[in-house]
Amino acid sequence: MRKSLIIFFILIGGVSATFISITTTVSMERIVRDNETPVNLTIVNSGDEPAYDVLVSLITPKGLDSDELLPGRLNPDELYTGELKIKIDENVTPGTYTLGVITDYRDANGYPFSAISTFSLVIKKPTFSRVMARVPEITLGDKETKDLKLSIRNFDDKPHSIQVELLLPRELRSDREEKTLVIDKKSDGEVSFSISSFGALPGSNYVIFATINYEEEGSHYSSSSSGIVHVVEHKGFVPSWLPIAIVVILILIFIVYQFRK
Incomplete structure (x- = not known):
């Protein structure tokens, strides 16, 4: 029995899971004064398996619009840099806005995932x-x-x-x-x-x-x-008493088994 247990635990310890972890960093002008501004994106997969069909887009409030980035496949520890353009309507109120960055990707099995982050856009005045x-x-x-x-x-x-x-x-x-x-x-x-x-x-x-x-x-x-x-x-x-009942039954079975030996 002891030998079987040792082998069992060694097998469990040898199992490892793969994962994808996408990090997106944004850099841009501190204060935007024109009707269009570039946004520089740096995307890194810090996982240990590739991400496929990677697509980056922005969630913008009314009066703002942008295009998309399509890095495609992103291997582990691979760094991708790209640029998006944000277009700003003339009637947008000056001030600070929060924009979202949503990154879509798939794993090796084709299962879709997405990750979201935010950054601030300052138009004309903070x-x-x-x-x-x-x-x-x-x-x-x-x-x-x-x-x-x-x-x-x-x-x-x-x-x-x-x-x-x-x-x-x-x-x-x-x-x-x-x-x-x-x-x-x-x-x-x-x-x-x-x-x-x-x-x-x-x-x-x-x-x-x-x-x-x-x-x-x-x-x-x-x-x-x-x-x-x-x-x-x-x-x-699951009733709260069920786990306790199972433990009690197992103890009783063990006691009966000991007396029959």
């Missing part, structure tokens, strides 16, 4: 948002819908009408992308979104973002906060 969100870390079953409750805090001495938006990877979905809230001065608020899996892989962790936007006196203000959604395999209802 602004500082005094309204922030806190995104909780939650666990979500792959067949479950759950409320994601965002805590909102207004540090300003005046109330604001804000737009709260979720930026999600494609494997997650929400009942609404944006909600409007009026938050009083020096106060806290709460906004809930219903989120569910949309092909998310159990055992994976997905980074999500919440952005808050508002305008005041001809200026745009924006802030961004991140959270993590842990996706697990959905399991049916």
